[in-house]
Amino acid sequence: MSAPWSIGIPSAVPGLPPSAPINGSFQYQQPTFPLTASSFPIPPPGQTITLPAFTGVYANGSSYTYTPSVPTSLPTSTFGSLPEGRLVFPQSTAPAAASPAVTNSGTTPPAAVAPIVVPQASPPTTKLGPASPQTPTVSSLNRAADSVATSDFLTLQRYIMLTSKDQELAVLLSALSLACKATARACNKAGIALLFGLAGETNATGDDQKKLDVLSNDIFINTLTNSGTCAVLVSEENEEPIIIDPAHAGRFCVAFDPLDGSSNIDCNVSTGTIFGVYERISTGFATVDDILRTGNDLIVAGYCMYGAATELVITFKNQGVHRFTLDPSLGEFIHTHSNVTFPEDGGKKIYSCNEGNSSNWDPAIKASVEYFKAGSKPYAARYVGSMVSDVHRTILYGGIYLYPADAKSKNGKLRVLYEGFPMAMIVEQAGGVASCGLFKGTIQRLLDLVPTSIHEKCPVILGGERDVKLVLSKYKELGLAA
Numbered sequence: 001m002s003a004p005w006s007i008g009i010p011s012a013v014p015g016l017p018p019s020a021p022i023n024g025s026f027q028y029q030q031p032t033f034p035l036t037a038s039s040f041p042i043p044p045p046g047q048t049i050t051l052p053a054f055t056g057v058y059a060n061g062s063s064y065t066y067t068p069s070v071p072t073s074l075p076t077s078t079f080g081s082l083p084e085g086r087l088v089f090p091q092s093t094a095p096a097a098a099s100p101a102v103t104n105s106g107t108t109p110p111a112a113v114a115p116i117v118v119p120q121a122s123p124p125t126t127k128l129g130p131a132s133p134q135t136p137t138v139s140s141l142n143r144a145a146d147s148v149a150t151s152d153f154l155t156l157q158r159y160i161m162l163t164s165k166d167q168e169l170a171v172l173l174s175a176l177s178l179a180c181k182a183t184a185r186a187c188n189k190a191g192i193a194l195l196f197g198l199a200g201e202t203n204a205t206g207d208d209q210k211k212l213d214v215l216s217n218d219i220f221i222n223t224l225t226n227s228g229t230c231a232v233l234v235s236e237e238n239e240e241p242i243i244i245d246p247a248h249a250g251r252f253c254v255a256f257d258p259l260d261g262s263s264n265i266d267c268n269v270s271t272g273t274i275f276g277v278y279e280r281i282s283t284g285f286a287t288v289d290d291i292l293r294t295g296n297d298l299i300v301a302g303y304c305m306y307g308a309a310t311e312l313v314i315t316f317k318n319q320g321v322h323r324f325t326l327d328p329s330l331g332e333f334i335h336t337h338s339n340v341t342f343p344e345d346g347g348k349k350i351y352s353c354n355e356g357n358s359s360n361w362d363p364a365i366k367a368s369v370e371y372f373k374a375g376s377k378p379y380a381a382r383y384v385g386s387m388v389s390d391v392h393r394t395i396l397y398g399g400i401y402l403y404p405a406d407a408k409s410k411n412g413k414l415r416v417l418y419e420g421f422p423m424a425m426i427v428e429q430a431g432g433v434a435s436c437g438l439f440k441g442t443i444q445r446l447l448d449l450v451p452t453s454i455h456e457k458c459p460v461i462l463g464g465e466r467d468v469k470l471v472l473s474k475y476k477e478l479g480l481a482a
Contacts, residue, residue, distance in 0.1 A: 153334070154334065154335040155330075155332045155333060155334060155335070156173075156177055156312065156324050156332065156333035156334075156335065157174060157177075157332070159322070159324075159335050160173050160174070163316065163319065164316070168229050168250055168251055168252070169229075169252070169277075169299075169300070171227055171228070171229050172224075172227055172229040172230065172250070172252050172254075172277065173300070173314075174227075175223045175224055175226075175227035175229065176220075176223075176224070176254075176275060176302070177312065177333055178223055179219050179220045179223040179224070179273075180273055180304040180310070180312060180326075180333075181310075181326065181331065181333075182219045182223070183215075183216045183219055183220075183258065183259065183273060183304070183306065184304070184306050184310040184326060186212060186215055186216065186219070187212065187259075187265065187271060187306045188306075212259055212262055212265055212271075213237055213258065213259050213262050214237070216258040216259040216273070217235055217236075217237040217238070217258045217259075219258070220235065220256055220258045220273070221233060221235065221238075221242065224254055225242075225244060225248070227250070228248055228250055229250035229251065229252050230244055230249065230250050230252050230253065230254055231243070231244050231249040231250060231251065231252065231253055231280045231282075231286035231290060232244070232253040232254075232280065232286050232287075232288065232290050232291050233253070233254055233255075233256075234253075234254070234255040234256070234291055234417055234418060234454045235255075235256055235257075235258060235418070236256075236257040236258065236415060236418055236419075236455075237258060239455075240454075241288045241291065241454055243285075243286055243287070243288075244286065246285055246286070249286060251279055251280055252277055252278065252279055252280065253277070253278040253279075253280055253286070253290045253291040254275055254276070254277050254278075255275065255276050255278075255291060255417040255418040255421070255422075255454075256273065256274060256275040256276070256418050257273065257274045257275075257415070257418045257419055258273055259271055259272075259273065260272045260273065260274050260303075260386055260387050260388050260419070261384070261385060261386025261387065261388060261389065263385070264384075264385055264386055269384060269385070269386060269389075270305055270306060270307035270308075270384065270386055270388070270389040271305075271306050271307075271386055271388070271389075272303050272304055272305040272306060272386060272387075272388025272389065272392075273303060273304045273306075273388075274302075274303045274387070274388060274418055274419055274422050274423065275301070275302055275303070275418070275422060276295075276298050276300070276301045276417065276418060276421050276422035276425070277298065277299055277300040277301070278290065278291055278293060278297055278298060278299065279299055281293075288454065291417065291454070292417075292450075292451050292452065292453075292454065293450070293451075294447065294448060294449065294450050295416075295420070295421035295424055295425060295446065295447035295448070295449065296447050296448065298317065298421060298422070298425050298447075299316065299317055300314065300315070300316055300317075301314070301315055301421070301422035301423075301425040301426050302314035302315065302422065302426070303388045303391075303392070303422065303423070303426070304388075305388050305389060305392055307389065309325050309326065310325070310326035311323060311324065311325050311326070311392075312324040312325075312326070312333050313340070313392065313395075313426060315425060315426050315429040315430075317425075317429075318429075319429075320338065320339040320340070320429060320430075321339065321340040321341070321395075321426055321429050321430045322335065322337065322338050322339070322340065323335075323336050323337035323338075323340055324336060340395065340396070340430055341430050341431045342395060342398060342430055342431045342432045342463075342464045342465075343397070343398045343464070345398075345466075346398050346399075346464045346465070346466030346467065347397050347398015347399060347464060348380070348397045348398045348399055349372070349377070349378075349379040349380065349398075349399060349467075350379055350380050350381075350382050350393070350394070350397060350398065350399030350400070351369065351372040351379045351380075351381060351382075351399060351400050351402070351467070352381070352382050352383050352384075352390045352393070352394060352399065352400065352401045352402070353369065353383060353401070353402040353403065353404075354383060354385070354403070355369070355381070355383075357406050357408075360406035360407035360408055361404055361406050362404070362405070362406075362437075362438065362480070363474075363478050363480065364437070364438065364471065364474040364475040364477075364478055364480055365402065365404045365437065365471070365474075367474045367477075367478065368402075368470060368471040368474050369402075371470070371474075379399070382399075387401075387403075387414065387419060387423065391423050391426075391427070391462055394427075394432075394462065394463055394464075395426070395427065395430050395432065398463075398464050398467075399463055399464065399467060400461070400462070400463030400464070400467035400468060400471070401460070401461070401462045401463055402460070402461050402462075402471070403459065403460045403461075404437055404459045404460075404461065405437070405439065405459040409457070411439075411456075411457045411458060411459070412436075412439075412457050412458045412459035412460060413457060414457060414458065414459075414460045415455055415456065415457055416449055416451045416456045416457065416458045417451055417454055417455075417456070419460070420446055420449075420458050420460050421446070421447065421449075423460070423462060424446040424447050424460075424462065425447065427462045427463070428447065431464075431465075432462060432463055432464050432465065432468070433461075433462070433463065433464070433465050433468040433469065434446040434447060434460075434461070434462050434468075435461045435462075435468055435471075435472060436449065436458050436459045436460070436461065437459050437461050437471065437472070437475070438475050438480055438481050439458060439459050442481065443472055443475060443481050446458065446460065446461075446462075
């Protein structure tokens with residue numbers, strides 16, 4: 001069945017604005033994310049261009065045809081029932097047939113549109129050096145024109161296209177980024193939309209649920225389920241794993257904390273989302289065993305921080321850590337920092353932990369924190385109470401983050417699957433160290449744990465090598481570990 005749709009400017013093409021006054025309409029046959037498509041330039045006011053009929057193949061393998069119809073205004077950028085109002089438009093094959101002309105009759109000239117750039121054998125040179133489809137350049141963002149058109153403009157969608165040849169994984173990451181955008185918007189409008197306060201329930205691990213906890217959890221579950229890429233979902237807010245109907249299941253399993261630090265949301269403290277992605281190992285029906293695996297099996301990990309800016313930090317295994325910042329005017333995550341690492345010298349001397357629990361810590365943790373506070377130049381204490389915020393600062397500035405086990409919580413408080421593992425992978429990919437400290441009788445690397453339940457907890461010690469090794473050495477000095 002055909003229905004009109006409004007076209008948004010391709011988000012994955014450098015130099016294009018997010019929307020423009022295009023006059024014209026298309027018709028689509030199925031509201032399914034297309035794998036390939038064609039594109040056209042926007043004519044100046046009063047000029048006319050001729051558009052072809054477009055053909056291609058959907059991600060599900062079925063074919064489609066775009067047929068331009070009588071010109072009509074396109075005031076919005078939505079695409080059927082798709083969550084994103086934009087399409088990825090790589091260069092495609094020759095037009096299938098001629099079609100009616102489309103005229104831009106607007107009174108204000110649209111923003112200048114750069115041509116679609118397809119990587120060639122000799123890549124174009126930007127001010128950051130030769131552009132490479134395998135090694136995306138960082139967006140400059142140092143001039144006003146960057147928000148409209150620039151030759152080195154790199155969005156999350158384009159970054160995924162250039163670094164991953166896995167189409168299904170690309171769709172999954174697009175769904176995750178969309179859920180992050182929706183959650184960021186909900187956090188920004190929480191006071192106006194009356195989303196502060198408790199929801200009146202507790203989650204699977206006994207935490208009081210905030211209204212935003214419930215909303216963000218629904219956002220992530222619905223977005224990931226509808227992406228068609230997931231087989232198993234594990235959320236902090238759900239007691240049981242969500243097993244996707246095999247008819248709609250994909251290859252991946254995702255564990256996530258939809259809103260970390262939500263206990264601070266009412267006072268407008270930064271919060272975040274944490275997620276880790278596995279590829280399923282079962283060949284029949286998916287089971288919880290597809291996700292109850294060592295952290296070394298993670299293929300993607302990331303977090304999104306909702307603060308003064310919305311920032312997405314993501315790592316693919318063995319591909320470094322990358323930072324993307326949400327530009328609200330574009331509705332896109334822009335690549336701002338590549339290959340993020342801890343400062344080489346250990347960085348600033350900062351320790352981050354909840355010292356209110358210090359009387360219940362083991363002797364090695366107590367001794368370590370006392371060491372940090374001693375001397376003429378003690379470490380600075382910084383603790384937000386949101387893991388995303390505290391770990392983000394630790395990676396960028398240096399230092400150490402601790403949430404150890406104690407006499408009240410002998411297994412620690414943070415959850416292995418959707419807090420410990422993703423953060424540990426990011427920290428290690430950034431050149432840091434991720435440990436449990438002394439846990440179950442031995443000092444353990446966090447990613448080596450093998451969880452036996454989806455909400456299992458563990459102690460967490462994350463930071464630069466200088467400071468984490470100091471803590472671990474205290475166990476040996478005190479005779480608590482070999």
